[in-house]
């Protein structure tokens with residue numbers, strides 16, 4: 001997982017609430033065998049509408065998604081996070097995220113930033129007024145900046161540390177190699193093995 | 198204070214415990230199938246990691262596999278790719294795989310127990326929610342997501358926040374003709390599809406102790422349908438006897454040591470559960486679902502409920518939507534619901550006892566005109582055993598189709614699907630909209646009810662057949 005310290009990019013204002021994971025990535029994409037290639041499935045149904053914000057050429061290359069409240073509800077599919085990342089998003093800003101989606105994001109290095117709705121409104125206005133507007137998400141300082149706009153956000157120390165260091169759960173657990181090996185040494189010999197030596 | 202069974206198994210697997218962090222748990226057995234593993238193996242490749250314990254890992258093909266013409270190439274290219282990917286991944290990483298055509302192939306939750314790999318006091322995970330099945334042995338078994346599959350492959354551990362504990366105590370004995378499936382459907386109807394959220398459920402009491410291992414698996418399998426992370430049953434002599442002689446069960450002095458440990462896996466008398474539910478087994482009867490979630494069920498003798506009878510507005514709304522989707526009207530007797538298809542199989546009811554039970558009902562009878570009955574053994578071993586006992590002949594003589602092992606119509610990821618508007622009586626575990634095929638309508642039932650339903654063409658129990666048979670001259 002890549003370390004996340006600070007990120008600056010143009011934004012997509014998604015003025016919708018309760019965006020569930022079925023809308024983020026529809027179920028028929030789940031037969032795929034890769035973690036990539038989901039970008040075309042992202043918001044697939046909505047993208048059929050030429051007016052949908054993602055279809056606006058001025059939003060091309062944007063990397064920050066500014067969404068309405070309750071983003072990522074519904075099924076636990078991790079494919080929703082992969083689709084956002086595959087498309088190019090590095091951070092999602094919303095006033096409220098579904099728990100499982102947030103957990104999955106953290107596992108994949110997609111930063112989810114919780115800001116008060118008033119701040120989300122301010123960002124929407126700024127990036128709608130000028131699509132070239134850039135938003136900076138600064139994890140070191142734990143704040144979001146956009147022109148003269150500046151708003152602090154919270155993220156627990158453990159999660160922040162893992163993102164800053166680019167540590168996925170696996171790298172972290174691998175640091176406990178000694179503990180794992182010690183546990184293994186004490187496992188009873190009657191426990192089954194799938195391979196016969 | 199004493200500990201519950203679930204807490205004992207948990208405590209025995211803590212690799213590392215630190216303030217402000219989730220416990221790091223060791224995983225004894227990791228089961229894989231083709232749908233949820235490809236991205237996990239990819240992650241390993243990308244980071245140059247290996248599978249830490251190939252000797253605690255096993256894979257089988259089940260969700261996408263066809264149940265006909267298994268010697269021919271798989272027609273659906275997407276399904277074929279998922280299977281080929283699993284084969285390549287297992288070969289590359291040294292994981293034992295039972296592919297289509299192998300004698301040990303089958304639904305992942307049927308394969309683990311029949312090999313003797315699922316044992317009391319283990320932690321068992323799989324990228325599949327019905328991993329709860331393995332809890333029947335007194336194992337702590339739960340489904341995980343794809344990142345967690347990768348985590349277990351790489352480290353054989355998982356960071357986990359603790360569960361809460363719930364006891365479901367089933368007092369008394371199940372009446373004749375009432376099965377484990379009826380019991381678990383009744384339990385889910387009672388506690389609701391979200392009632393188990395955040396809990397590990399321990400099933401206990403006289404009725405549970407009397408159940409066979411296979412019946413216990415049926416119970417634990419559907420724990421997830423009550424929203425629970427896992428279901429467990431304390432191991433006892435029934436468990437030990439089931440394991441004896443299986444490929445991977447301990448033998449000799451190893452067995453003695455194992456059994457000594459397994460006997461400690463009981464909830465202490467002074468342990469306290471976070472929540473308790475008591476069910477009186479003697480009041481139960483054959484149970485079927487009428488709606489689109491597994492909690493929407495009723496005794497077969499009842500009628501389709503009136504949505505207006507629900508006080509809770511969201512339940513009322515759910516019932517209205519369900520009746521609409523299912524094409525049913527309030528007050529319609531459940532026994533009068535006619536079906537097009539009967540499916541016997543899945544990790545809930547695709548084991549040998551289930552096939553024997555269904556065969557016993559259908560023996561000497563015939564599947565009703567216009568009804569299609571599919572019998573899909575949960576694994577190749579189950580299939581071979583059934584053939585050895587002549588059960589396949591019983592089914593085919595009655596007009597049923599005898600198929601190859603796999604998940605099949607449980608979720609219709611292979612060609613076995615309901616057509617839009619078609620109605621099934623199914624021994625599987627989920628009656629969600631479209632689960633068995635787009636627009637398909639599913640009634641969850643026991644194997645006995647499935648077989649009786651196939652004979653009459655509408656939802657029925659074996660007891661209903663006895664009266665019909667008696668009323669008809671022999672030979673008609």
Ligand code: SF4
Nearest residue numbers: 327543544604607608
């Ligand atoms: S039989 Fe059904 S529930 Fe069981 S693993 Fe297969 S698809 Fe899932």
